Amino acid sequence: MDKNRPIIVRYGEIGVKSPVVRKRFEKKLISNIKKLIDCKITINQGRIFLFSEDQAKAMESLKKIFGVVSFSPTVSTDTNHDLIKKTVQDYVKDLIEKGEFDPEKPFAVKCRRVGTHDFSSREMAGFCGAAVIEVTNAPVDLSNPEFRLFIEVREDKTYIFHEKIKGPGGLPIGTQGRMIALVSGGIDSPVATYLMMKRGCDITIVNFNNHPFTSGSSEKVIKIYQKLKEYASGSELKLYQVNYGDFLKKCTEDAPPRMTCVLCKSGMYQIAEKIAKSEKALAIIDGSSVGQVASQTLPNILATRYSTSMPVLSPLIGLDKTEISEMAEKIGTFEISILPDVGCGAAPKHPETNAVLEKVLEVQDKIEMDKELEKVLLTLNDIAVE
Amino acid sequence: MDKNRPIIVRYGEIGVKSPVVRKRFEKKLISNIKKLIDCKITINQGRIFLFSEDQAKAMESLKKIFGVVSFSPTVSTDTNHDLIKKTVQDYVKDLIEKGEFDPEKPFAVKCRRVGTHDFSSREMAGFCGAAVIEVTNAPVDLSNPEFRLFIEVREDKTYIFHEKIKGPGGLPIGTQGRMIALVSGGIDSPVATYLMMKRGCDITIVNFNNHPFTSGSSEKVIKIYQKLKEYASGSELKLYQVNYGDFLKKCTEDAPPRMTCVLCKSGMYQIAEKIAKSEKALAIIDGSSVGQVASQTLPNILATRYSTSMPVLSPLIGLDKTEISEMAEKIGTFEISILPDVGCGAAPKHPETNAVLEKVLEVQDKIEMDKELEKVLLTLNDIAVE
Structure with missing residues (x-):
């Protein structure tokens, strides 16, 4: 189990319910996931972070857990410009090797931020974009990219991913009678x-x-x-x-x-x-x-x-x-x-x-x-x- | 109103019902269409043929008639090889002019036949394909074409079209209480x-x-x-x-x-x-x-x-x-x-x-x-x- 490779799991409607109901739904969702997937889970402000030995199997299983809206396998690092740069560059090189990112085609970086930092989301996106160009020379196209890289900064942890895989949606089974x-x-x-x-x-x-x-x-x-x-x-x-x-x-x-x-x-x-x-x-x-x-x-x-x-x-x-x-x-x-x-x-x-x-x-x-x-x-x- | 330019209207579930119910549903569907669209209608073996002065308006309206599964604006001619050839060639030339058919890209012809004829559907598709090549020199690709031409032979009438536009589906309003x-x-x-x-x-x-x-x-x-x-x-x-x-x-x-x-x-x-x-x-x-x-x-x-x-x-x-x-x-x-x-x-x-x-x-x-x-x-x- 690599603690730097969590799967971020997003859930939808639960988020809009009252704090008490939300807590109950989140608890049930996590318990449903754990019954199907051998994993460790942490939760942070509306996101589940799932750590599993067998990522491929975990992702197949997440497609069958109601309440899961989408999920993304990520690579994480501390929120530190040098570390983020290195992680982004390794991440992109790995994708090029696997044929999942074609540096001839335009790309874009999108950044989302939770917490207080001395940089804006836009600055971090630009910083990571430059890091990608340094190793790929790929063209940038923010409005119509062929490849999207996502940077999610959460307090002192930063997550890098490029896939958002759809879950089945709905509500956690067992919450409605x-x-x-x-x-x-x-x-x-x-x-x-x-x-x-x-x-x-x-x-x-x-x-x-x-x-x-x-x-x-x-x-x-x-x-x-x-x-x-x-x-x-x-x-x-x-x-x-x-x-x-x-x-x-x-x-x-x-x-x-x-x-x-x-x-x-x-x-x-x-x-x-x-x-x-x-x-x-x-x-x-x-x-x-x-x-x-x-x-x-x-x-x-x-x-x-x-x-x-x-x-x-x-x-x-x-x-x-x-x-x-x-x-x-x-x-x-x-x-x-x-x-x-x-x-x-x-x-x-x-x-x-x-x-x-x-x-x-x-x-x-x-x-x-x-x-x-x-x-x-x-x-x-x-x-x-x- | 051009009697050689009917819109073929397809309806779905009505087709599988008992003859009595089907007749009632078809009648209601046609009456619903006529209330919204100024047109003449004939019906033939599970297809409605709609003739209207204002085709564009008629097609917009058909998207709002429940029971309509799909429809196609067509050009029709008598079922006669010479006439079909000329109609197909005129049809294709017109589309090239409008930029809707690129003769550099592969095409295919699909033929459907109702009635007794001295040719098979496959033969007619081949015949029309050759007619298209004669005026376009376009390459054929039956499995993965960029452009599809449909020939529907119904007894002594033949219909040529290239679009199948989705209707809203469902059942004719007014048939269920x-x-x-x-x-x-x-x-x-x-x-x-x-x-x-x-x-x-x-x-x-x-x-x-x-x-x-x-x-x-x-x-x-x-x-x-x-x-x-x-x-x-x-x-x-x-x-x-x-x-x-x-x-x-x-x-x-x-x-x-x-x-x-x-x-x-x-x-x-x-x-x-x-x-x-x-x-x-x-x-x-x-x-x-x-x-x-x-x-x-x-x-x-x-x-x-x-x-x-x-x-x-x-x-x-x-x-x-x-x-x-x-x-x-x-x-x-x-x-x-x-x-x-x-x-x-x-x-x-x-x-x-x-x-x-x-x-x-x-x-x-x-x-x-x-x-x-x-x-x-x-x-x-x-x-x-x-």
């Missing part, structure tokens, strides 16, 4: 879950196994769970499954066929609410998007959400399928979701698109839905895996 | 409203005027309304305002100070639900994002949403402030939202962050909230403007 996420093997629900993890929520996934109306395989949802778990450092990501086939069978047999999808979704909310009680979860997440499929009309959303008194959060509700798919690719769940799968055999050819609440409640009574769902709950199975 | 949107002068709520308009919803905006706790000016919300209206061709975008100041005064005087924000939001949902009845609206939209401000904690969302039995859709719930601000800039509401404004003087220094439902209901009873909200409703004012 727990939610139940309805997750299928499809493209949407894993993205919805990811977005709420990103906003700091702990998650309990509930998956509905529709066997014999589907293949009944849990492989996809387990793979999705494992992918999402990569982003959950510092939080217990849980995965439950219930057997939903018998309930769906009852729906297809005893209710009007066009109602199956509405009853299915209503039942999911009701099961989720029951599990939420024991999980101390505060809300339900689903992957709904208005108008995407026939069963996701506004009237259907109204009629099904009525089944639960908990808030249902649908973070994809305003997004297009193409936008959701792009997010899924970025997260890494897309390639799992598109694995070949059997469609749900319980879905009718003409699903209800304009569900009327009274009618839905009437049918729910008729099929004794409460009793059926109690049976479903008995099949609750913790399939969390490593 | 009406919603009530809670819109303030801030950055978030206009973006939330835009996203649901984009998913095809008609919108009634309700704005809460908190005077004397704010400046009481309606200027910002009217400007936001006007900006959103640009995207609402074919839908009646409504704007109502209620005077909320007296109610807030009651909250600050008769309820525990830390509860003000929770009561304020609860009241908004209740007013929205009442207005929803007369507007035949099916859901409420707000700009909530978990954890963004102290009052948007999960417990608070739970406690406030309980006030309404309607579904509350929060399309920003999983997004970061930076992501929301970027969207606002793209839409054009950001510059309005950041106009200087007076913060809400009713907000307490330490707002409740962990609201308990029972306690909230108790306080609502104590301040006779129902009665107070009835008074608020009496101030309902339609401030829709042109």
